[in-house]
Amino acid sequence: MENSKIFIGYLIYxxxxxxxxxxxxxxxxxxxxxxxxxxxxNQEDIALATNRLFEVGFYLLNIGWALLILKIDSHHxxxxxxxxxxxxxxxxxxxxxxxxxxxxxxxxxxxxxxKKARKKSISEKVPPFHSPQAG
Amino acid sequence: MNLNIIxxxxxxxxxxxxxxxxxxxxxxxxxxxxTNLIPDDTEFCLKVNNTLLIGYYLLNIGYAILALSGWSxxxxxxxxxxxxxxxxxxxxxxxxxxxxxxxFWITKFIxxxxx
Numbered sequence: 001m002e003n004s005k006i007f008i009g010y011l012i013y014x015x016x017x018x019x020x021x022x023x024x025x026x027x028x029x030x031x032x033x034x035x036x037x038x039x040x041x042n043q044e045d046i047a048l049a050t051n052r053l054f055e056v057g058f059y060l061l062n063i064g065w066a067l068l069i070l071k072i073d074s075h076h077x078x079x080x081x082x083x084x085x086x087x088x089x090x091x092x093x094x095x096x097x098x099x100x101x102x103x104x105x106x107x108x109x110x111x112x113x114x115k116k117a118r119k120k121s122i123s124e125k126v127p128p129f130h131s132p133q134a135g
Numbered sequence: 136m137n138l139n140i141i142x143x144x145x146x147x148x149x150x151x152x153x154x155x156x157x158x159x160x161x162x163x164x165x166x167x168x169x170t171n172l173i174p175d176d177t178e179f180c181l182k183v184n185n186t187l188l189i190g191y192y193l194l195n196i197g198y199a200i201l202a203l204s205g206w207s208x209x210x211x212x213x214x215x216x217x218x219x220x221x222x223x224x225x226x227x228x229x230x231x232x233x234x235x236x237x238x239f240w241i242t243k244f245i246x247x248x249x250x
Contacts, residue, residue, distance in 0.1 A: 074213075
């Protein structure tokens with residue numbers, strides 16, 4: 001029965017996509033905290049809040065996309081395990097490349113924010129590792 | 136048992152959980168984010184934040200329930216997975232879009248709102 005093979009494909013694809021997203025975002029936002037603290041000049045609460053907001057956006061975007069591309073077209077499916085492996089490899093590979101692109105996009109945003117914060121702190125003559133409220 | 140009804144219940148549980156959880160996280164962290172943007176008026180921030188949360192719940196839960204009406208009949212488990220995933224994906228992607236839109240909108244325009 002061709003449907004059962006497609007269902008096996010879904011059962012393999014979904015855990016892979018979700019764990020990939022989980023590990024990538026865990027790594028990215030564990031390190032993103034450092035960037036955020038640098039951007040917001042040591043104000044830890046706002047840095048952590050912004051980090052969390054970006055994390056939520058990252059999860060939503062990626063899991064949403066993973067679910068959106070899940071469907072395997074049954075008309076072009078040849079009903080063999082070979083075909084199933086080929087389709088799955090295309091899907092998982094494409095998804096992980098998309099995740100990589102998203103990772104670099106987020107990194108780019110972090111770097112841009114950091115550069116802007118540096119420029120601002122130089123023009124305002126505020127030392128970068130010093131909270132404005134404390135001084 | 137009818138597969139459509141099982142799919143509907145899974146759909147309502149998953150989307151409801153996601154929408155409420157994301158809304159709460161954004162509400163709690165958004166208030167810190169906003170008070171940083173307008174440091175002198177915390178009450179205004181709270182009001183804007185509350186309005187945003189209510190609007191978000193109305194829009195998303197309303198759309199999620201509305202989207203229940205047009206499902207095709209489900210015959211197999213495979214079909215159920217496909218249809219469920221595509222419907223949940225639409226909800227989650229629109230959540231992501233709204234979330235990023237809100238982030239950029241708030242940082243760009245909230246200072247002008249105050250003046």
